[in-house]
Amino acid sequence: MRTGKNPAKDGLPAYTPHRLGVALIVYIPFTEGYFENSLEILEYQLDSLRAATGEPFDLLVFDNGSCPRAVSALKELYDQRKIDWLILSAHNMGKAGAWNWIFSSMPNQLICYTDSDVLFRPGWLDASLQVLQAFPMAGMIGAQPNFYDVMAGEGKAHLALQGDHSYKFGDYWPKIDTIDEYCFGIGASEELAAQFYNTPLPAITERESGVQAVTGASHMQFLIPREVARQVVPLPSTKGLLRKETMSIDYKIDELGYLHLSTPDSYVFHMGNTVNERLREEVGRITGSLSPAAPIPERASAKPSTLQRALTWLAKHPRFNRLFLRLYNLLFRALYSEAMEK
Amino acid sequence: MRVGQNPAKSIDSVPRPADVTVAVVTYIPFLSGYYAQSLDVLKVCLESIWENTGEAYDLLVFDNASCPEVRDYLNELQRQERIQYLVLSDKNVGKGGAWNFIFQAAPGEYIAYTDSDVRFYPGWLTDSLAVLEAYPEAGMVTARPMRTPEAFYTATLEWARSQPDASLENGQYIPWETYLQHVLSLGTSAEQAREWYESRSDWRLTRLGVQALVGAAHFQFTARKANLGQFLPFKMDRPMGQVRSLDEQINQARFLRLTTCEPLVTHMGNQVPDDTVTRAASVSSRANRLADVPFIRKPLLRLYDAIFRLYNQ
Numbered sequence: 230m231r232t233g234k235n236p237a238k239d240g241l242p243a244y245t246p247h248r249l250g251v252a253l254i255v256y257i258p259f260t261e262g263y264f265e266n267s268l269e270i271l272e273y274q275l276d277s278l279r280a281a282t283g284e285p286f287d288l289l290v291f292d293n294g295s296c297p298r299a300v301s302a303l304k305e306l307y308d309q310r311k312i313d314w315l316i317l318s319a320h321n322m323g324k325a326g327a328w329n330w331i332f333s334s335m336p337n338q339l340i341c342y343t344d345s346d347v348l349f350r351p352g353w354l355d356a357s358l359q360v361l362q363a364f365p366m367a368g369m370i371g372a373q374p375n376f377y378d379v380m381a382g383e384g385k386a387h388l389a390l391q392g393d394h395s396y397k398f399g400d401y402w403p404k405i406d407t408i409d410e411y412c413f414g415i416g417a418s419e420e421l422a423a424q425f426y427n428t429p430l431p432a433i434t435e436r437e438s439g440v441q442a443v444t445g446a447s448h449m450q451f452l453i454p455r456e457v458a459r460q461v462v463p464l465p466s467t468k469g470l471l472r473k474e475t476m477s478i479d480y481k482i483d484e485l486g487y488l489h490l491s492t493p494d495s496y497v498f499h500m501g502n503t504v505n506e507r508l509r510e511e512v513g514r515i516t517g518s519l520s521p522a523a524p525i526p527e528r529a530s531a532k533p534s535t536l537q538r539a540l541t542w543l544a545k546h547p548r549f550n551r552l553f554l555r556l557y558n559l560l561f562r563a564l565y566s567e568a569m570e571k
Numbered sequence: 572m573r574v575g576q577n578p579a580k581s582i583d584s585v586p587r588p589a590d591v592t593v594a595v596v597t598y599i600p601f602l603s604g605y606y607a608q609s610l611d612v613l614k615v616c617l618e619s620i621w622e623n624t625g626e627a628y629d630l631l632v633f634d635n636a637s638c639p640e641v642r643d644y645l646n647e648l649q650r651q652e653r654i655q656y657l658v659l660s661d662k663n664v665g666k667g668g669a670w671n672f673i674f675q676a677a678p679g680e681y682i683a684y685t686d687s688d689v690r691f692y693p694g695w696l697t698d699s700l701a702v703l704e705a706y707p708e709a710g711m712v713t714a715r716p717m718r719t720p721e722a723f724y725t726a727t728l729e730w731a732r733s734q735p736d737a738s739l740e741n742g743q744y745i746p747w748e749t750y751l752q753h754v755l756s757l758g759t760s761a762e763q764a765r766e767w768y769e770s771r772s773d774w775r776l777t778r779l780g781v782q783a784l785v786g787a788a789h790f791q792f793t794a795r796k797a798n799l800g801q802f803l804p805f806k807m808d809r810p811m812g813q814v815r816s817l818d819e820q821i822n823q824a825r826f827l828r829l830t831t832c833e834p835l836v837t838h839m840g841n842q843v844p845d846d847t848v849t850r851a852a853s854v855s856s857r858a859n860r861l862a863d864v865p866f867i868r869k870p871l872l873r874l875y876d877a878i879f880r881l882y883n884q
Contacts, residue, residue: 243665244636297650304646307659308639315659319652323585326678333675336668336804459675466585540877553878554603560875 249286249354250337251278254327255345256292257299266504268302270346273500273512275311277349280516284354287337289314291330294321324448325474326466332458340458343450346500348508350515353496357452360490363440364433368487369479370452372496374403375445375489376411376425379476386483387433387444395436400429401443407495414499432493442490448475450497457487591628591696591793592656592679593620596669597645597687598635604875610641611843612688619691621653626696628683629655633673636663666814667805674799683793688839695835699793702829705781710826711792711817712783714835716745717753718771719786719828723818727785727827728774737778744773744784749834756838776829787821787828789814791836798826 253274257267278288290312292303300317307315316330331342341357343349353372360370366386378384390396405426412422434441461481465474482489500508543549595616599609620630632654634645642659649657658672674682681703683696695714702712708730731739747768754764774785802820821828837844 243668244662246664300650307661310661313661317646317649317657317659319649319655320586322588322678326585329678330676334672336664336671462675554601556874556878560604560871560878 246336247285247287248337249282249284249339249341250289250335251282251286251341251343252289252291252331252335253343253345254291254293254324254331255295255299255303256321257295258321259296260298263502266502267346268299269504270500270502271302273504273508274343274345274347274349275306276516277512278343279311281349281351282354283351286341287313287335289316289331289335291316291327292318293324293327294318323466323474325464325477328475328478329463329466332453332462335455335458338455339452340455341450341452343497344448344499346502347450348498348500348511348515350496350498353492354452356492356494356496359438359440360442360492361452361454363435363438364442364488364490366486366488367442367490368453368457368482368485369446369489370442371446371450371489371491372452373411373447373450373491373498374401374407374430374443374493374495375447375491376403376408376430377447378445379448380445380479380483380489384444384479384483384489386486386488389486390433390488397434397436399432399434401432401441401493402429403443403493403495410495410498414501416501433490441493443493444488444490446489446491448478449499451491457482457485460485588678589627589629590679591626591681591683591700592631592677592796593624593628593683593685593696594631594633594673594677595620595685595687596633596635596666596673597637597641598663598666599637599641599687600663601638602640604878605841607841608843609688609841610644612839612841613641614644615839615843616685616687616689616691617648617653620685623691623693624696625693626700628696629679631656631658631673631677633658633660633669635660635666635669667816670814670817671804674796674803677796680796681793682796682799684789685791685836686838688841689791690837690839690844692835692837694833695831696793698831698833698835701781702783702831703793703795705779706776706783706827706829708825708827709783709794709829710798710821710824711787711789711794711828713787713790713792713830715753715788715791715837716749716773716784716830716832716834717786717788718745718750718767718773719788719818723822724774724785724787724828726822726825727776727829730825730827731774731776731785734778737776740775740777741772742775744775744832752834753838756840758840775832782832783829784832785827785829787818787830789817790838 255271257264260268275288288311290303290306292300292315295303303312303315303317306312318327322330328342332340341354349372357370357372361367366389368386391398408422408425411417412425417425431444432441433444461478464477464481479489498511544553597613599606599613602610617630630653632645632648634642634657637645645654645657645659648654660669664672670684673684681700683699685691691714699712699714703709728739731737750768751761751764754767755761776783776785801824802817805814805816818828
């Protein structure tokens with residue numbers, strides 16, 4: 230039976246999520262071979278995200294059936310309050326299956342999806358939001374120019390803008406550094422790389438603001454408004470990582486009339502599964518220069534009073550913590566002992 | 572850069588989720604006072620689900636910022652794969668916020684929701700699904716007969732009166748003992764329960780040979796995920812107290828609110844139902860008497876509440 234009144238019913242505020250939620254899927258089935266550096270890379274990713282994101286955000290990590298060591302590392306990060314929502318799935322549900330969870334459930338107005346091997350650079354959010362503002366029908370906005378059209382020219386949503394004089398279609402030649410980096414990130418062969426160097430990317434410019442965006446967005450990282458995310462699920466999910474299944478998000482977004490766009494400059498980098506000095510140096514630059522100003526995001530709830538802050542501070546000390554709990558227990562028994570004895 | 576092929580690409584199939592997701596929301600901020608027995612209550616709840624659920628299901632637990640002891644317990648169960656999906660929330664997003672999360676993301680076609688202080692008995696899911704099957708118009712089915720405010724089931728009565736293949740009867744169909752057990756679990760006195768019991772009656776439906784009572788409750792229910800999706804998102808700015816809107820909305824949307832005829836779940840509240848846990852020694856009767864004096868009780872309650880808020884931050 231219930232004894233006493235549940236204190237949670239007493240009008241306390243619940244947590245109000247931030248505008249931005251970042252979600253990443255982790256799948257580290259073992260920590261050798263292909264996945265030898267995966268935990269280190271994940272750490273770089275989280276550090277860079279925290280340092281390079283200009284506003285507070287909620288972080289959701291979906292573990293898709295990783296090995297005990299990886300799960301244990303994630304739980305540690307959760308205990309350190311570096312992860313706001315940790316979802317542990319007993320089995321690998323596939324990338325599309327995990328997307329179904331993420332895009333159905335994240336309460337944030339803007340959702341940034343990212344694989345767990347992506348480095349974030351300062352400005353990624355502003356640049357993405359600039360595109361979203363200039364193109365309100367954007368459904369997926371990548372923070373790296375899109376080099377590979379997963380829909381192989383079948384996308385139709387952007388055609389709606391072709392007769393609109395507010396927009397100008399044209400070619401965009403990415404910087405050589407950007408192409409170098411993209412080719413390095415995916416381990417492109419020389420032949421494939423040559424195609425990227427010699428082919429411009431299709432782009433759209435919104436005339437009034439002058440904001441230009443490359444058409445197309447990668448599955449590796451993208452920003453998606455919650456209202457769009459809710460419409461694309463459920464996605465078919467039968468395999469671990471089947472292109473046909475992950476591509477279904479692109480077709481749904483396009484069918485709904487939303488655009489796939491990406492920023493002309495590269496604000497994210499695919500770290501893949503290897504670590505080198507160049508990467509470590511960049512992580513150091515991003516986190517070293519910015520991290521002091523970007524601590525772990527605080528709760529979005531109301532600011533506590535001085536008394537509350539003082540009590541909270543006291544409660545962190547084991548002695549006071551024990552004292553408060555004993556006092557609480559004593560009060561509970563005194564206030565509700567009659568009901569407990571029934 | 573990526574070296575080698577991602578082995579995830581070679582995973583040929585992923586497990587197909589069960590048709591039913593049993594979803595539990597936990598919130599135990601500390602193991603003291605009101606919550607002193609809550610971890611044991613949670614253990615009874617989960618054990619009873621594992622023992623008494625005959626159909627295939629996936630178990631999803633949403634932990635709404637509980638204390639480390641509870642998290643450790645849940646983590647261990649997840650490690651043993653007794654929980655298929657464990658969601659840990661660093662902040663309490665409210666019951667509505669947890670529902671927003673669960674009702675959209677749970678992979679099953681049916682969602683069997685429960686608070687973490689409910690005990691399950693054999694047949695609870697079978698009977699709940701049987702009612703849902705016989706009454707496809709049902710929005711929620713609770714596995715325990717109970718009386719709920721009539722305002723929340725007007726649509727059910729209207730529907731029943733208009734159905735040629737369903738019969739509607741009025742009478743005392745909930746046995747006194749069944750009624751009393753639930754009402755006592757909410758902290759109400761037996762005298763009050765007797766008064767309420769005698770002043771009201773029950774509505775019973777029969778269709779396709781399946782009987783169900785009118786009324787349902789949000790502490791435990793089974794529903795079609797597609798139906799629940801219509802009512803999302805719920806307000807989530809308070810930890811509790813806003814979830815009645817689900818009862819209202821289901822009625823407004825003309826869905827039926829039903830219960831099984833047999834009591835197949837019980838509400839435990841914050842006390843373990845039997846003598847499995849040794850109760851902490853009570854404070855002296857003199858202190859009890861003092862705590863009942865109104866001008867002493869009020870500030871004590873305020874202090875009690877202040878400490879709770881401290882730990883809830």
